[in-house]
Amino acid sequence: MAALKQSFAHRLLCRLRAQTHPQQGALWNTPLDHGHIWQKRFYDFVVFTSKKRVEKLSYMHRNPITRGLVLEPEQWAWSSFRHYAYEERGPVLVNDSPKVVLPIRKIA
Numbered sequence: 691m692a693a694l695k696q697s698f699a700h701r702l703l704c705r706l707r708a709q710t711h712p713q714q715g716a717l718w719n720t721p722l723d724h725g726h727i728w729q730k731r732f733y734d735f736v737v738f739t740s741k742k743r744v745e746k747l748s749y750m751h752r753n754p755i756t757r758g759l760v761l762e763p764e765q766w767a768w769s770s771f772r773h774y775a776y777e778e779r780g781p782v783l784v785n786d787s788p789k790v791v792l793p794i795r796k797i798a
Contacts, residue, residue: 691734695727698727699727702727703727744793747770747774750769750770751763751766751769751770751771751774754766754769763775764776767780767781768781768782769782770782770784775794
Protein backbone atom coordinates (compact mmCIF):
# COMPACT_ATOMS: atom_id res chain seq x y z
CA MET A 691 0.00 0.00 0.00
CA ALA A 692 2.85 2.39 0.82
CA ALA A 693 4.43 1.98 -2.63
CA LEU A 694 1.10 2.57 -4.36
CA LYS A 695 0.39 5.71 -2.30
CA GLN A 696 3.92 7.09 -2.78
CA SER A 697 3.81 6.57 -6.55
CA PHE A 698 0.39 8.19 -6.85
CA ALA A 699 1.34 11.16 -4.65
CA HIS A 700 4.59 11.76 -6.55
CA ARG A 701 2.85 11.77 -9.95
CA LEU A 702 -0.03 13.93 -8.75
CA LEU A 703 2.21 16.52 -7.06
CA CYS A 704 4.39 16.77 -10.19
CA ARG A 705 1.31 17.39 -12.36
CA LEU A 706 -0.21 19.89 -9.95
CA ARG A 707 3.02 21.87 -9.66
CA ALA A 708 3.29 22.04 -13.45
CA GLN A 709 -0.33 23.17 -13.88
CA THR A 710 -0.77 25.54 -10.92
CA HIS A 711 -3.04 28.40 -11.85
CA PRO A 712 -3.75 31.46 -9.64
CA GLN A 713 -7.52 30.97 -9.98
CA GLN A 714 -7.34 27.32 -8.95
CA GLY A 715 -9.47 26.46 -5.94
CA ALA A 716 -7.87 26.02 -2.54
CA LEU A 717 -8.37 22.23 -2.57
CA TRP A 718 -4.76 21.46 -3.56
CA ASN A 719 -2.98 24.41 -1.92
CA THR A 720 -2.06 22.56 1.26
CA PRO A 721 -0.64 19.46 -0.50
CA LEU A 722 1.37 21.68 -2.84
CA ASP A 723 2.67 23.88 -0.02
CA HIS A 724 3.68 20.93 2.15
CA GLY A 725 4.45 18.31 -0.50
CA HIS A 726 1.99 15.78 0.93
CA ILE A 727 -1.20 14.30 -0.50
CA TRP A 728 -2.06 11.84 2.27
CA GLN A 729 -2.87 12.93 5.80
CA LYS A 730 -0.19 12.02 8.36
CA ARG A 731 -2.72 10.29 10.58
CA PHE A 732 -3.93 8.01 7.77
CA TYR A 733 -3.85 4.30 8.46
CA ASP A 734 -5.56 1.27 6.95
CA PHE A 735 -7.64 -1.23 8.82
CA VAL A 736 -10.38 -3.71 8.08
CA VAL A 737 -13.87 -2.58 9.08
CA PHE A 738 -15.50 -5.49 10.86
CA THR A 739 -18.51 -4.01 12.65
CA SER A 740 -21.61 -2.38 11.21
CA LYS A 741 -21.18 0.52 13.63
CA LYS A 742 -17.65 1.24 12.38
CA ARG A 743 -18.82 0.89 8.76
CA VAL A 744 -21.53 3.49 9.27
CA GLU A 745 -18.99 5.76 10.98
CA LYS A 746 -16.57 5.52 8.03
CA LEU A 747 -19.32 5.97 5.41
CA SER A 748 -20.63 9.04 7.24
CA TYR A 749 -17.13 10.49 7.35
CA MET A 750 -16.67 9.93 3.60
CA HIS A 751 -20.07 11.38 2.77
CA ARG A 752 -19.47 14.49 4.91
CA ASN A 753 -15.92 15.09 3.67
CA PRO A 754 -16.88 17.13 0.54
CA ILE A 755 -18.97 19.38 2.81
CA THR A 756 -16.11 19.75 5.28
CA ARG A 757 -13.78 20.72 2.43
CA GLY A 758 -16.27 23.34 1.22
CA LEU A 759 -16.90 21.65 -2.12
CA VAL A 760 -20.68 21.24 -1.71
CA LEU A 761 -23.39 22.20 0.77
CA GLU A 762 -25.13 18.81 0.98
CA PRO A 763 -23.69 15.28 0.60
CA GLU A 764 -26.04 14.40 -2.27
CA GLN A 765 -24.50 17.23 -4.34
CA TRP A 766 -21.12 15.47 -4.58
CA ALA A 767 -21.34 13.33 -7.72
CA TRP A 768 -18.45 11.03 -6.76
CA SER A 769 -20.03 9.75 -3.59
CA SER A 770 -22.03 6.69 -2.67
CA PHE A 771 -24.38 8.85 -0.57
CA ARG A 772 -27.22 8.79 -3.11
CA HIS A 773 -26.97 4.99 -3.25
CA TYR A 774 -27.49 4.68 0.49
CA ALA A 775 -29.96 7.54 0.95
CA TYR A 776 -32.13 7.17 -2.16
CA GLU A 777 -31.14 3.77 -3.62
CA GLU A 778 -30.02 5.51 -6.81
CA ARG A 779 -27.34 4.09 -9.05
CA GLY A 780 -24.55 6.57 -9.62
CA PRO A 781 -20.98 6.75 -10.91
CA VAL A 782 -19.72 5.14 -7.69
CA LEU A 783 -20.60 1.45 -7.83
CA VAL A 784 -21.45 -0.09 -4.49
CA ASN A 785 -21.36 -3.84 -4.17
CA ASP A 786 -22.95 -4.33 -0.77
CA SER A 787 -24.07 -7.69 0.39
CA PRO A 788 -25.92 -6.64 3.52
CA LYS A 789 -27.47 -3.20 3.10
CA VAL A 790 -26.17 -0.61 5.55
CA VAL A 791 -28.75 1.82 6.83
CA LEU A 792 -27.34 5.27 7.44
CA PRO A 793 -29.21 7.59 9.78
CA ILE A 794 -29.99 10.69 7.73
CA ARG A 795 -31.26 13.82 9.39
CA LYS A 796 -32.88 16.48 7.24
CA ILE A 797 -32.47 20.02 8.49
CA ALA A 798 -35.52 22.00 7.50
